[in-house]
Amino acid sequence: MSEKIARAGILVIFAVFLMAWPAVAADTIKIAHIDPMSGAFADAGERADKMLRAVVNEINAKGGVLGGKKLEVVTLDNKQSPQESLLMLKKATDEGIHFITQGHGSNNAAALSEAITKIYQRTPEKAVLYLNFSAVDPELTNDKCNFWHFRFDSNSDMKVAAIVSYLARQKSVKKVYLIGQDYAHGRAVRDAARRLLAQKLPNVKIVGDDLHPTGKVKDFSPYVAKIKASGADTVITGNWGNNDLGLLVKAGKEGGLKVNWFTFYAEAGGTPAAIGEAGVDHVYQVSEYHTNIPNSSIEPFVRKFEKETGMSFYYLRMKTAIEMLAKAINQAKSADPLKVAKALEGMRYQSATGEVWMRPEDHQLMAPLYISVMTKAGPKLKYKHDVNRSGFGFRTEALIALKDSVLPTTCRMARP
Amino acid sequence: MEFFLTSLLNGLSYGLLLFMLSSGLTLIFSMMGVLNFAHASFYMLGAYFAYQISSAIGFWPALVIAPLVLGLAGALLERYGLRTVHKSGHVAELLFTVGVALLVEEIVPLIWGRMAVKYAIPRELDFTLFSLFSTSFPAYRGFMLLVSVGMMVLLYVVLTRSRIGLIIQAALTHPEMVGALGHNVPRVFMLVFGVGTALAGLAGVIGGNAFVTEPSMAAAVGSIVFVIAVVGGLGSLEGAFIASLVLGIIQTFSVALDYSLSDLFAGSEVALLHDEALRSLFSIRISQMAPMIPYLVMVLMLIFRPQGLMGKRE
Amino acid sequence: MMNNTDAMSLTLGESKVRSRRWLVWVAAIAVPLLLPLVFRSGYALSMMCQMGIAVIFALSYNMLLGQSGLLSFGHAVYYGLGGYASIHALNAIGAGKLDFPVTLLPLIGGVTGLFFGIVFGYASTKRAGTVFAMISLGIGELMAAGSTVLPGFGGEAGISANRVTGKGLFGITYGPPVQVYYLIALWLVVSAILMYALTQTPLGRMANAVRDNPERAQFVGYNPQRVRFITLVLSAFFAGVAGGLTAINYEIVTQEYLTAHTSVTPLLMTFIGGAGYFFGPVLGAILVTFLQVVLGAYTKAWPLYMGVVFISTVLFAPQGLAGIVMQHRQVWSAGLMRRLVPAYAKVFVPACALLLGTICLVESTYHLTTEAQAGTQMSLFRIPLDVATPAPWIGAAALIAIGLYFFRRSCAAAALSWEGITAELQRRKSP
Known part of the structure; x- marks a missing residue:
């Protein structure tokens, strides 16, 4: 009798194993969203996922693609690790998914970008097209560029170029300090800033630069003391997040440091709340979008999203990416990734903030960039829209024309 | 000069916060021989409890209540968890605390979400205490210094001068004897563990608003606390105090040192520097190496003086 | 060991x-x-x-x-x-x-x-x-x-x-x-x-x-x-x-x-x-x-x-x-597994209830705190739940409470029959 039970037990276990394999489902065009959904970075991943779903819902509500086919988002958790990203990519290809999107971490992006090249080499029928909406390491569209990878965010070189062209108009800027997280992104920002400042603003002095460990520094006051001692009036930093950006600016205020901070991600998630008062009129951001752009065509969508989810919309670039994907599928009259990729190359598209263009040489989107500055915001104030109910938002300082942020590429793309 | 003085002050206040964190760990280890891997988790819980309490009835009650609640939780954890695994040996005890740390790390975002919570410095302490040249020294930092030093003195006095302290010390070395004298030894251990976690909680109440209260704050300080306890000498409060200050100051100053090995050879043509890998190795600055320093100190200390700065020989 | x-x-x-x-x-x-x-x-x-x-x-x-x-x-x-x-x-x-x-x-x-x-x-x-x-x-x-x-x-x-x-x-x-x-x-x-x-x-x-x-x-x-x-x-x-x-x-x-x-x-x-x-x-x-x-x-x-x-x-x-496997292997080869099965079956049911209750509690809380914006609807094991209503919470609490009560009782019973078997094994070992 006991052996029977044991056999039954083993059968049950096998059945559970088998059930655990996801079934292949209905006739939709699937987009796998590979981002952190658990662990320390889950907040960013979950937010992005909600925005992605809202964008896809809007397209589906308007009739989908190819005359009625719906898009579907499949969320896959990469736990913010390149290795898990590859595992999730495998899962996606297994389910017959040909489109993936990802945004958090250039390390994950690099892993994915290399892997999709190998997928095409080894199993062309499983080819995957990769829409990168926020990983900004310049390498991805330069030396490491790849036909299947399309980037819809301006890379960090372009963003630094935009900052430099803004600084060129400010007479008061004399001494610049560079501080960043000690990893690919922080270093890329530092190198670009050094190069572009020397080229375009020879009179501005770089009075110091620092790289600190990512997410580990609890007390930024030593760095603040150093910045202060250098006499800098402007700081450029690639830092992001509540810790590395929030604490840095707060420590600056505590230490009586009077500088303007130029940042990339001050508006993301809970960062405005983490920076708080210290950032008002001093924390600048370079981005393709911010909460208080007047009269933009995205307005109704954003308000609806805010109402439904209680969070602010942040990723215009992701919306642009998915809309361009839909347009490319329609143009190619097929969801075949190769045909879609060819349609995306060189595509011009009217986004909410102006015309954008997918440069065919390196698959880098060319989009106008805003320089905005942190400000108090709220329904009763001059600037109506605060970020994630923090009481702080951003206001436009300048719109940087494409010519001021476009840079040449070293990409030599191998095309199928 | 201004830079030197501000850095010294910064180093001191950072070191004292580190001491607050490690004193509870050291206390528990010195009394019970248990390395509590969940210590930083109690620090995090302290910050979150303080946030919850202070948003209801204010910071000052939270300063008292949150550590008390955590002390109680710690005592219960000792009574119903640690004591059960005690019979399986020290490894099992250690693993139990590792498990608690894993659980807390997941439960905190479950309750309070993944975003940082708005746990702000109390209004009464949000002013500049004094200005050194042009750098202001915030009052809250002064408050941190005060609490930390107070904690050190109190612990020292209680342990070495009071009756209960003597019983605790005796219970460690001669548990049967103390038991025979009519003291409840297991309860003494429960008390010690509770006090240890309450101290971690207090550090959380104070550190949570000085920095950021978020689910990763435990992981961020987890290993540095061990470094202090080990370098100071496992179980030695005085050692932990000195180690905290030294490490705090070293870390603060190492940020300022923009020198690298290649500066050493600057000017002279060293053939080695033509090698790409070596050149990049040589161009790493001391300031970049700052995060490695505590662990390097710890490993060297363990190799050459395993009992730590002030620890007793085994 | x-x-x-x-x-x-x-x-x-x-x-x-x-x-x-x-x-x-x-x-x-x-x-x-x-x-x-x-x-x-x-x-x-x-x-x-x-x-x-x-x-x-x-x-x-x-x-x-x-x-x-x-x-x-x-x-x-x-x-x-x-x-x-x-x-x-x-x-x-x-x-x-x-x-x-x-x-x-x-x-x-x-x-x-x-x-x-x-x-x-x-x-x-x-x-x-x-x-x-x-x-x-x-x-x-x-x-x-x-x-x-x-x-x-x-x-x-x-x-x-x-x-x-x-x-x-x-x-x-x-x-x-x-x-x-x-x-x-x-x-x-x-x-x-x-x-x-x-x-x-x-x-x-x-x-x-x-x-x-x-x-x-x-x-x-x-x-x-x-x-x-x-x-x-x-x-x-x-x-x-x-x-x-x-x-x-x-x-x-x-x-x-x-x-x-x-x-x-x-x-x-x-x-x-x-x-x-x-x-x-x-x-x-x-x-x-x-x-x-x-x-x-x-x-x-x-x-x-x-x-x-x-x-x-x-x-x-x-x-x-x-x-656990080795302990049971011993029992199995001694042919005593039969005695354990009923006791285990009794543990199994409340254990499932306890597990289910805990999962329900954890998932509902997770949904409420980390996905608050996605609305209060969620599904667990294909059963739709609304975390804004008290039903899932009461259900989870009830499952946990009842499960825990019977789990402890049946565990005590299982421990008893386990002790019996250990004693039996001892007896066989040293006749």
């Missing part, structure tokens, strides 16, 4: 034990070879690859924890450095600078692990116990911090490579994942046999002796420090092999390989599986990997469930899964 052989020799003759053990090894070799025929999907295959690597890693960890009583918090050092060395070698092969078969690449990882085992082990094995644990933690953190600054680690992005290089041998290019799976399976079987053989050598026996009583071991003429050192070096070798296999499997090695998290994983696997038995880490590695991959796809709360499993093991089953 009950030994494998003790448990069996209670009821079986020595020769019968041999034949059984032989069968176990045949099965252990056959199962990994046949698995890809059953589970064909690429996803299953890549999970099995992960499992294979995890098994090697966990077995190498257990050389320290289980066999020598050394609690390490820095095993990732050898795994990670082995991985980095292998990926650099793979790149060198690809660039034509190195002529080395990809099949043997894990050997490079292993030798690297061995080398660093000698370097770090010399310092860390001077002492056992807490000091060893702390040094291993320190070295682990040092390497993790160092990998972000030092050259050769590729920074945050890590180092990637292409495993399909050269012509390949007999059509084996390691392009198709199934070939990689068989490579891992091969290395798994070889490593497992070697590690098992090690436990049977005098060194393995001395490691046990040093674990149980270092003074006595020293008295018989063995230097405990040297025994610990050699064990650590060998264990580092196998950790390096696992790292090398990971490098081939993912074609990327990142800093993550060196973090404390990677060091804790084999600890979890080994302990959950059962550190006292050779096959314990195998069970643990398979279960933990399965939970990580499959549970991770269903719920964001998977680390919480993992933590619960781990802490329950520490509290209630410190012998791990293997311990």
